Amino acid sequence: MTMVNILVVEDEDAISTLIQFTLEQAGFTVQSISSVEKALPLLQSQLPDVILLDWMLPGISGLQFIKYLRDTDRTRDLPIILLTARGEETDKEQGLNLGADDYITKPFSPRELVARINALLRRRAPQKTSTPLHVHELELNPQQQRVQVNGQIIALGPSEFKLLHFFMTHPDRIYTRRQLLDLVWGDHVFIEERTVDVHIRRLRRGLETVGYDYLIQTVRGSGYRFACNQE
Incomplete structure (x- = not known):
């Protein structure tokens, strides 16, 4: 959990x-x-x-x-x-x-x-929360700290896992880098906003192995969105 x-x-x-x-x-x-x-x-x-x-x-x-x-x-x-x-x-x-x-x-x-x-x-x-999440065939289990598609495990670091968990529970909304830092890492953590870009790239690389990197969209001038309703 x-x-x-x-x-x-x-x-x-x-x-x-x-x-x-x-x-x-x-x-x-x-x-x-x-x-x-x-x-x-x-x-x-x-x-x-x-x-x-x-x-x-x-x-x-x-x-x-x-x-x-x-x-x-x-x-x-x-x-x-x-x-x-x-x-x-x-x-x-x-x-x-x-x-x-x-x-x-x-x-x-x-x-x-x-x-x-x-x-x-x-x-x-x-x-x-510890509720398992599903988007298409993508499955995230918070208790087991595991992400998979049709049984294929996706290797993600702890920060990328937290970021994906947040996105999957807040789909189709645009978040700025600062909002993601505050909501995913906590507003007491003082790191550069550009650090979010690094974790987004790592998350996309992990999702790319199962063909789901398109879920993470960059919204020019605004931030990022998890577009689970788009193929």
């Missing part, structure tokens, strides 16, 4: 420990902290794939933090699940209206939490 990094912002130690244990057992990488003030420097260095955010926190509340994240360009699209003991419909509506992607009422079962995270990833970051 592709590594998924989850930031848990929860000030109750018992709940935080249970969440971290549950998510690590499910294969996620977890970092737990107790306040928004502690979260801010972490977000400056690297964005997580999902934030689990308690509503009632010391200092800055979870709702205030959601508003800040949604008002900031770098974190505007960050997937957020709000955790709270407040179960009234008006509370839920308030959290969702401010920008939370989902809302889980305490107490919740560990299985429900994992299921909600996976469902959110399928909607917002499908390249982070």
